[in-house]
Amino acid sequence: MVYKYYVDVITMIFQDGTLRPLFVQWEDHRYKVDKVISVREMFSKAGGCGICYLCRMQGQDRKLFWERNRWFLESEVFAPGHQEARTPPSTRGM
Amino acid sequence: MRVSVERGAENIYTVLMKRIIIHSDINHCYAQIEEMLHPELRNVPMAVGGSEEKRHGIILAKNDLAKAANVKTGESLREAKRKCPGLVIVHPDYDAYIYYTEKIKDIYRKYTDRVESFGLDEAWVDVTDSQKLFGDGIELARRIQDEVYETYGITVSMGVSFNKIFAKLASDLLKHKGFVVITEEDFREELWPLPAEDLLLVGRRTTKKLAEMRIFTIGDLAAASPERLQRRFGIMGVLLWNYANGLDTSEVHLCGYERPVKSIGNSKTVVHDIVSIAQLREVFRVLSESIAARLRMDHLRCSRISIHVRSTELKTKGCQRKLERFTDLASDILDNAMILVGRLGLEEISLRSVGIQVSGLAAGMNFDQGDLFMDADAIDRQRRTEQVLYDIRVRYGYDACRMASSQVDSTLTDFDPLGLLHHVHPVGYLEGPIRNS
Numbered sequence: 001m002v003y004k005y006y007v008d009v010i011t012m013i014f015q016d017g018t019l020r021p022l023f024v025q026w027e028d029h030r031y032k033v034d035k036v037i038s039v040r041e042m043f044s045k046a047g048g049c050g051i052c053y054l055c056r057m058q059g060q061d062r063k064l065f066w067e068r069n070r071w072f073l074e075s076e077v078f079a080p081g082h083q084e085a086r087t088p089p090s091t092r093g094m
Numbered sequence: 095m096r097v098s099v100e101r102g103a104e105n106i107y108t109v110l111m112k113r114i115i116i117h118s119d120i121n122h123c124y125a126q127i128e129e130m131l132h133p134e135l136r137n138v139p140m141a142v143g144g145s146e147e148k149r150h151g152i153i154l155a156k157n158d159l160a161k162a163a164n165v166k167t168g169e170s171l172r173e174a175k176r177k178c179p180g181l182v183i184v185h186p187d188y189d190a191y192i193y194y195t196e197k198i199k200d201i202y203r204k205y206t207d208r209v210e211s212f213g214l215d216e217a218w219v220d221v222t223d224s225q226k227l228f229g230d231g232i233e234l235a236r237r238i239q240d241e242v243y244e245t246y247g248i249t250v251s252m253g254v255s256f257n258k259i260f261a262k263l264a265s266d267l268l269k270h271k272g273f274v275v276i277t278e279e280d281f282r283e284e285l286w287p288l289p290a291e292d293l294l295l296v297g298r299r300t301t302k303k304l305a306e307m308r309i310f311t312i313g314d315l316a317a318a319s320p321e322r323l324q325r326r327f328g329i330m331g332v333l334l335w336n337y338a339n340g341l342d343t344s345e346v347h348l349c350g351y352e353r354p355v356k357s358i359g360n361s362k363t364v365v366h367d368i369v370s371i372a373q374l375r376e377v378f379r380v381l382s383e384s385i386a387a388r389l390r391m392d393h394l395r396c397s398r399i400s401i402h403v404r405s406t407e408l409k410t411k412g413c414q415r416k417l418e419r420f421t422d423l424a425s426d427i428l429d430n431a432m433i434l435v436g437r438l439g440l441e442e443i444s445l446r447s448v449g450i451q452v453s454g455l456a457a458g459m460n461f462d463q464g465d466l467f468m469d470a471d472a473i474d475r476q477r478r479t480e481q482v483l484y485d486i487r488v489r490y491g492y493d494a495c496r497m498a499s500s501q502v503d504s505t506l507t508d509f510d511p512l513g514l515l516h517h518v519h520p521v522g523y524l525e526g527p528i529r530n531s
Contacts, residue, residue, distance in 0.1 A: 043247030047133045049194075068193065 002074055004046035005082050009064070009071040021053055021064055024073065031057050033064075046074050112278075114231030115346060116219040116238070117253045117261035118202070120195065121269050123215035124155035127194050128184050130247045139163055140182040143171050154186060198242055198250070203349055205234060210347040216265075218258050220346035232275060239273060257342040259294055260285065266292065281340050286313030293337055295330075303327070312338050355392060360384050361449025365505055367406055368445040371435065374403075376500050376507050378431045379424070381450045384510075386424035387484050389452070395420035397454035399427060401434045404447040411438055419464065420456050423476055427452065 008025040024031045035056040043049035050067035063074040120126060124142040129135050141156040151171035163178035175181055195214045202209045205228055208220035219238075221231045228234050235254050242250050251272035253264025260281055264274040276284055290312055291301040307326060309315050315323075316338035323331030336342055360381045368374050378401075389396060400414030413434050421427070431450050464470060486495045492510040500507040 041245045043130060043245065045133070047131050049130060049246045 001078075002044070002046040002076055003078055003083070004044060004048065004065075004072045004074055005079065006070060006072045006084055011071075019051075019053075019066060021055060021071070024057065024064070024071075026073075033057055037061065044072075044074055048072065113220065113222045113256050114225070114235075115255060115258055115261045116221060116235045117255075117258065117265040118217055118219060118239075118242075118250045119252075119265045120198065120215040120248060120250050121271075122155045122157065122161075123195065124186060124191055125157045125160075126155075126248055127191055128187075129157060130194075131190065135182065135184070138182050139165070139178050139180060140184060141165055141174060142186050143174075143183045145185065194246060194248070198246060198248065201238060201241055201245065205238060207349050208346040209349050210351070212262075216262075218261065218346045236273060239271065243271065255281070257340060258344055258346065259337045259342045260340060262294055263288070263292060278340065282313070286311060286316060286338075288312050290315050290338075293334065295337070296334065300327070300334075355394070355455060357451055357453035357455070358385055358388050358392075358394075358396070359449060359451030361402070361447060362509060363447040364445070365508075368448065368506065369443055371443065372499075373503060373506055374435060374443065374445065374448065375428075375432060376497075376503070377448055378435075378450060379428055379497065379500065380507050380509065381448070382427035382431060383424040383480075383483075385450060385452055386422055386427055386480060389422040389455075390481070390484075394455045394457060395422045396427075396452035397421075397456065398452065399430045399434070400451050400453070401431050401438075402449050402451075403435075403438065403440070403445050406444045406446050408446070411440075413437055416454070419468075423473070424480055425476055 005026075009021045010023040010025070010030075012020040012022055014020070020036060021033045024033065033055045037054040037056060039051060039053050041050070042052045044052070044063070044065055048065065048067050050065045053064045053066070055062050055064050065072050065074065125140060128140065128142060135157065137159075139157065139159040139162075141160050142154045144151055144154070153165060153167050153169055153171065153174050155167060156165045156174075160174075160178060160181060163181070165174045165178055165181065171183060191214060199209055199211065199217055202217060202219045206219060206221050206224045208218075210218045212218065219235075221228075221234055224234065225231050228237075232254055235252055239250060239252050242248060249271040251265050251269055253261045253267070253272075253274050253276065255261040255264055255276040256278055260276045263285060264276045265272070267274045288311060289301075290296055290304050290309060291298075293312055293315070296304070303326065304310070304315065307318070307322070309318055315334060318335065320332050320335045323335050325331070327334065362377060362381060364377060368377060397417050397420050398414060399417060400412060402410055402412035404410045415430060415434060415437075417426070417430060427450065483495055496507075
C-alpha cells in the first residue's frame with residue numbers, strides 16, 4: 001500500500017520553467033534531495049498524477065510528484081493525521 | 095474486427111487505409127478521473143452525481159462496481175441508492191475534469207495537429223500525415239493509448255478507421271482500453287450487423303422511424319435506397335446512407351478550430367417548483383439578462399427566441415417565435431419569452447425547469463431598417479441602462495443590483511447564470527448545413 005502526503009518543498013525554478021526540488025520539509029525536519037534520478041510524467045499508485053521526480057534522499061529513492069501546482073511525496077509509511085481531507089464537494093456547475 | 099493487431103514495424107492494415115482516423119473515448123470519464131485521484135474509490139460502488147438538495151440529483155457517471163449493481167447514467171440519485179444502498183456519491187469537480195481531459199488531449203497534440211474534441215471525453219485524431227514522422231498509424235494509436243495510461247492512469251478506448259463515423263462506432267465496441275480497427279475491406283462484415291441506433295446521429299426517434307421502414311441494422315440502412323430515405327428524412331436521410339456506406343469524408347478539424355456560435359441559451363432547474371406566472375417571469379428575467387449580456391459580450395444580436403418549460407411530471411413543452419428586428423436587450427427577450435408563455439397555454443403551472451434560447455444571430459451593430467413608429471432613442475437608452483447594470487454587477491457582484499420584484503421570492507431567483515457557473519454542454523456533431531458529397 002502506498003500513501004501520498006502533500007509536503008512543502010524548497011524548489012529551484014530555472015529560467016526555462018523547469019523545477020528542481022532541493023529540500024523537502026516534513027514537520028520540523030528539512031531533508032536534502034541529494035540527486036534527481038529521473039523525471040517523467042506518470043500517475044501515482046497512491047492517487048493523482050503529474051510530473052514524477054525520482055529523488056535520492058537519505059540514501060533512499062523516493063517519488064516526488066509535481067501535481068498541477070503543488071508537491072506530494074509517495075511513501076509506504078502510514079503517518080496518521082497527515083492525510084489530506086477530501087475537499088468539500090464543489091458547487092460549481094450547479 | 096482486428097482486435098489485436100500484431101505489433102511490428104509494418105502493419106498490413108495501414109497500407110489498406112487511405113486515412114487513419116482515431117476516435118478516442120475516456121471510459122466513464124468523470125468516474126475514472128475521480129478514481130485516479132482517489133484510488134480508494136475503486137473498491138466501492140461509486141458514482142459522480144449532483145446534489146439532491148438542489149435537485150440536480152442525477153447520476154453523471156459511475157464506476158464498474160456501480161454498473162454491476164445496475165446503476166444507470168442519467169437516473170436520479172434516489173433511484174440509484176435504492177438499487178445499490180452502499181453507493182458512494184461524489185460531487186462533480188469540473189475544474190479537475192477539464193484540466194485532466196485537456197492534458198490527455200495534449201498527448202494527442204504531440205503527434206498531430208488534427209485533434210478535434212467531441213465533448214470533454216471524446217476526440218478524433220487524424221494521424222494520416224503523422225506516419226512519416228512517427229511510423230505506422232495503427233502502431234502509433236496503440237502507443238498513444240499506452241502513453242495516456244502510463245502518464246495519467248486513465249484508460250481510453252480507441253477506434254481506428256478510415257472515416258470519423260466508423261472510428262467513433264469502433265471505439266464504442268470495446269470498453270476498457272478497447273482497441274478496434276475497422277478497414278475499408280472488413281466494415282461490411284463487422285459493422286453492418288450492428289443495430290442502426292449505434293450510428294452517430296441516429297437517436298431514439300430516428301430509430302423508430304427506421305424500424306417502420308423495416309430498417310433495423312446499419313447494413314439495412316446501407317442497402318436502402320437513398321431516394322427513399324430522402325423522402326422520409328430529407329437531406330438527413332442521404333447523410334445517414336452515406337455514413338452507413340462508409341462514404342463520410344468530413345475532416346478532423348485542426349487544433350484551435352472553434353465552431354461559430356449558432357445559438358445562446360440558459361436554463362435553470364429551480365430549487366422549488368414555479369407555481370405562478372409572476373414567479374416564472376422573475377426566473378425568466380434572470381435568464382434573459384444573462385443571455386443579453388452574453389450576446390453583447392460576443393457582439394451579437396438575435397432574431398429568434400424559443401423557450402422550453404418542464405413540468406414536475408417531467409413533460410417538456412416549448413415554442414419559438416421570430417422577432418421583428420434584431421435585438422440584444424434583456425427587456426426584449428423577456429417580453430417575447432412572456433408572449434411565448436401565453437402561447438403555450440399553460441393551464442396549471444407547476445414547473446421544475448425552464449429555459450430560454452436565442453438564435454438567428456447576426457454580428458454586431460449593423461444598421462437595420464426600423465419601422466416608422468419605433469423609438470430609436472428608447473432602445474439606445476435601454477441598452478445603456480442594461481450595460482450599466484451589467485458593469486455594476488461585474489464590479490460589485492451579482493447581488494449589488496437587483497429588481498425589487500425578484501426579492502418577493504428570492505430563493506427562486508437566487509442564481510447567477512453568468513458569473514461563476516461553468517456549464518459543460520455536450521456538442522452536436524453537425525456544425526452547419528448538410529452538404530451533399
